[in-house]
Amino acid sequence: MKNRYIFTILSVLLCYVSIACQSQSDYIYSVRGGADQVLHENEPSRAEKEKRWKEGFAYVTKVIDGDTFWVDNGTESFKVRFIGIDAPETRNSRWKKKGYYASESKKFVQTQTEHQWVRLEFDIQSMDKYKRRLAYIYLEDGTFLNASLVEQGYAVVDTYPPNVKYVEQFIDLQKQARETKQGLWGELPE
Structure with a gap:
């Protein structure tokens, strides 16, 4: 009798834990690197991400x-660094200081x-020494985001061989942004 009672309690407890874990897994997933992130309200399913990938x-x-941003392709999450440009840092690090116009660029x-x-x-070199994927970014409407960031003064040209596919375009856009005082090329606040 006592064993049956313990077995029943353990079964109920196991069912409760199983249901709780299942419902939580619908909202939280583990990102490579160990951090947990809460899913966005309308985030696509894993199957949709795999299909779109x-x-x-x-x-x-x-x-x-x-x-730099994180992406999810349905099977893994990874950090992507934009090729050919450098935006101001949003925080101080060991190597770089927080930069002017950083929050505007991030926003x-x-x-x-x-x-x-x-x-x-992707270009010739697909990953940097920090294990970030290196890429040129295009929005769904076809906008070339790397170029747009330089053109509007949210970033500067910063190209490292062998990934130099669009370097001339970026240099021309930066020259225009400087001449027209776009973004970080504008007047410094007093």
């Missing part, structure tokens, strides 16, 4: 700054990409 698109889950990228689909175009 095969079509060349990834889903942006979090923007780090004006030239622009957030409004264009966060919780949306982007197409990633």
Whole structure:
């Protein structure tokens, strides 16, 4: 009798834990690197992400700054660094200081990409020493985001061989942005 009672209690407890874990897994998933993220309210399913990845698109889950974000392709989440440009840092690090126009740059990228689909175009070198994927970013409407960031003064040209496919275009856009005082090329606040 006592064993049956213990077995019943353990069975009920196991069912409760199983249901709780299942419902929580609908909202939380583990990102490579160990961090947990809460899914966005209208985030596509894993199957949808895998399908769109095969079509060349990834889903942006979090923007780090004006030239780096996280994407999810349905099977893995990974950090992407924009090729050919450098946006101001949003915080101090060991190597760089927080930069002028950093929050504006990050906000622009957030409004264009966060919780949306982007197409990633890779060049010769696909990963940097920090294990970030290197890519040219295109919005669903075809906008070339790397170029747009330089053109509007949210980033500067910063190209490293062998990934130099669009370097001339970026240099021309930066020259125009400087001449017209766009973004970070504008007047400094007093």
